[in-house]
Amino acid sequence: MASPPSFLSLLLLLNFVITAATISTTNSSTAMLRTYPGKHIVRAKSNPRCESWKFAVEVNAAGSWKSVPGTCIAFVRDYFNSDRYLSDSRTVVNYSLSFANSVKFNRKDKGRNAWVFDVDETLLSNLPYYRVNGYGSEAYNNTAFNEWVNKGLAPPLPMSLRLYKKLKHLGFKIFLLTGRGESQRNVTQRNLLEAGYFGWDKLIFRGAADEGKKAAVYKSEKRGELVKEGYIIQGSLGDQWSDLIGFALPNQSFKLPNPMYYIP
Amino acid sequence: MASPPSFLSLLLLLNFVITAATISTTNSSTAMLRTYPGKHIVRAKSNPRCESWKFAVEVNAAGSWKSVPGTCIAFVRDYFNSDRYLSDSRTVVNYSLSFANSVKFNRKDKGRNAWVFDVDETLLSNLPYYRVNGYGSEAYNNTAFNEWVNKGLAPPLPMSLRLYKKLKHLGFKIFLLTGRGESQRNVTQRNLLEAGYFGWDKLIFRGAADEGKKAAVYKSEKRGELVKEGYIIQGSLGDQWSDLIGFALPNQSFKLPNPMYYIP
Structure with a gap:
């Protein structure tokens, strides 16, 4: 019975x-959205030329690049569908965590220690879109990409979700700073919640006044506002160089890999 | 027979x-000093964990690290003794060159366009030293390293030498900005000349006033002086993050790989 x-x-x-x-x-x-990658991953093949292209991209030597070179499409596909992407992300998140653990929460600073997260390819993965759109080898299609975003189906990146939860637990104020526009606020919020992200302090979108600004400028200005409000931006996690440069920089910035697209 | x-x-x-x-x-x-690597190079083996450690180091997620992890010594050795190191350097130099070619030499700017080079692991390679000292897995030994430097036998990195010559040809003013101390001026000058570097505009060493300064601060201050003197620092090439951050930054900085040591 x-x-x-x-x-x-x-x-x-x-x-x-x-x-x-x-x-x-x-x-x-x-x-709940299934965590990336969702299926069995394969071992990446190494290709010195494409490894070097990825290296140049990740250290920003490639500057503002438009699309993955034709000879490296297979490499990028294998990178994302193998243990490489997860392994790189895991390592960066482990360093982020050990830094976060070293941050002192004094009585004076209580409630002021902050962490800034980017959204796309940081908290959420757009790989389901890029998988059917050439893994960054095709020119950026604003209409098609926004259609995908508006579905609100981007899965969480597992390492980022882990970091997010631990930072919340440690007592960091969490700010999400995205290049997405205000018009995508509702769908983004819903997507994040369904992906498992809860309890952020502010979710910041590009407003009308930010249009046309370079990502690094827009993000610096928004971080500057947080600093003015009294927050101490201890750390940040993002996949783009525009998350790493400019002003009002965090004490330590952590870069996730992204050999698929570059945001100027 | x-x-x-x-x-x-x-x-x-x-x-x-x-x-x-x-x-x-x-x-x-x-x-003339023989160009790195000098002997036949082998194909690098990929190791996802060490690849990720290298990634984290190169994007500065690892922060200030002391030595190569024990599990990655073989990886680092293979990286430097394979086509990987040369390939990464070649790619970065190619991007540097295409940026340099885009710099306009107006009549007004004539003689003001400048390029800053770091020395160790940028123009010169200390690999002969690190080969017999654990490839960065051993703690930094100041005495032993200076003994090696004072021999003046560091070979040129072939890609850097190529860039150096092309920049001279394009008309850039060349500044060499090294973390080495003034006491090593003579041996460094001789080593550079024998390695094939000629006709730089200034070779800048850490003076007494720079002692104890973090590399990024010292280098920013020295770049600041060049800017004050009227130079437009268009580009720079260096292997450390301290070459990339701070102030008086070049319009574009290019990072060479170095998964062997980190200079705070």
Whole structure:
């Protein structure tokens, strides 16, 4: 005979009903978004030329680049579908965490220690889009990309989610600073929540006044506002060089890999 | 019966004799230094964990690190003794060159366009030293390293030498900005000349007033002086993050790889 439903199982059922209700209104997904990569990953093949192209891109020697070179499309595809991408991200997140653990939470600083996260290719992965759009080898298509964004189906990057939760636990104020526009606020918020990100302090979008600004300028200005409000930006995580340069910089910035696209 | 010595083996013998002769005179340094790497290079083996460690180091996520992790010594050795190091350097130099070619030499700016080079692991390679000292896995030994520097036998990095010559040809003013101390001026000058570098505009060393300064601060201050003197620092080439950050930054900085040591 089945045991009578416990309070816990009722709670779980209630949670399921609420989740299902939430999801039925998001017009698409049926459960929490599955974490990247979702399927079995393969061992990456090394290709010295493309390894060097990736190196140049990651240290910003390539400057403002438009698309993945034709000879490196397979390399980039293998990189993202192998243990390489996860391994690089894991290593960067481990360093981020050991830095975060070293940050002192004095009484005076309480509630002022902050961390800034980028969104695309940092908290959320657009790989499902890029998989069917040439892995960055095709010119950026604003219409097609926004259609994808508006679906709100980008999965979380597992290492970033882990860092996010630990930072919350440590007591950091969490600021999400994205290059996405205000018009994408609702879908982005919903996507983040479904991906497992909860309880951020502010989610900052490009407003009308930020249009046409270079990403590094827009992000510096927004960080500057946080500093003016009294926050101490201890760390940041982002995949672009525009997350690393400019002013009002964090005490330490951490760069995730992205050999797929460059944001000027 | 052994076959008679072929023309090839005679050639090899001749090469050996010349090499031996060269080496016997390099103490007094009469011959041009041989370009890195000097011998046949092998294909690097990929190791996802160490690849990720290298990635983290190159994007400065690892912060101030002390030595190559024990599990990555073989990886670093293979990296430097394979086509990987040369390939990474070549790619960065190619990007540097295409940027340099885009710099306009107006009549007004004539003689003001400048390029800053770091020295160690940028113009000169200390690999002969690190080869017999654990490839960065051992703690930095100031005495032993200075003994090596004072020999003045560091070979040029071939890609950097190529860039140096092209920049001179394009009309850039060339400034060499090194973390070495004034006491090493003579030996460094001689080493650079023997390595094939000629006609720089200024070779800047750490003076007494710079002692104890972080590399990024010292280098920023020295670049600041160049800017005050009227130079437009268009580009720079260096292997350390302290060449990339701070103030009086070049319009574009180019980072060479160095998964062997970090200068704070």
